Amino acid sequence: MKSQPAYVMALDIPLPPRAELPEDIQKYFSKCDAKLGMLPNVLAAYSHNVEQLRTFSRFYNTLMVGESGLTELEREMIAVAVSSTNHCFYCQVAHGAGVREYSCDPVLGELMVMNYRAADLEPRQRAMLDFAIKMTVASYTIVESDRQALRDVGFSDKDIWDIANVAGFYNMTNRVASATNMQPNPEYHKLYR
16 A cells, blocks of 8 residues: 655645545546556545545536537646746646647647647637636636637537536645645656657
8 A cells, every 4th residue: 555645735634544534436546546556646635535536526526528619638728838838836736747648749738738839729729728728717707609609619519618617626726736835746757848
């Protein structure tokens, strides 16, 4: 059984040893170890409050790998573009690795972290990211023509809901990660290059 990471965040909140966590959480953490080779620091950070961890994990898994008209790559692209706009180091690193994984393109992963506008994207992806960024910096300015621009490139209203929820989720998590100086696991830097 792996131990908790040495440095997770700047807050001095004791994180429980895995052996003291409920069985479902221990199994979830073991799945993370098997799939990723590590326990993401965000999950370690949430482990001090099991109900928050369960809620966070369920919502994350539903948004990022659940049924959707968005591909997993598109969802990771939203996560990175929003996180780049918010200057969230944790999510840029972690989800930049996700873009590299799903696209099989390390350059795209770097471009998404630095400036998605510099990437050679399909019109569908560019419209999706433009909407997510407008939502990030000025959601109150979104009007029907913004939603229609997404429909015009093939997104359904359900897809627009999913884009908004993924962008909204990362706007929340970026703020928590930045406020607590949450650090990405060093392993993310090497993945899928």
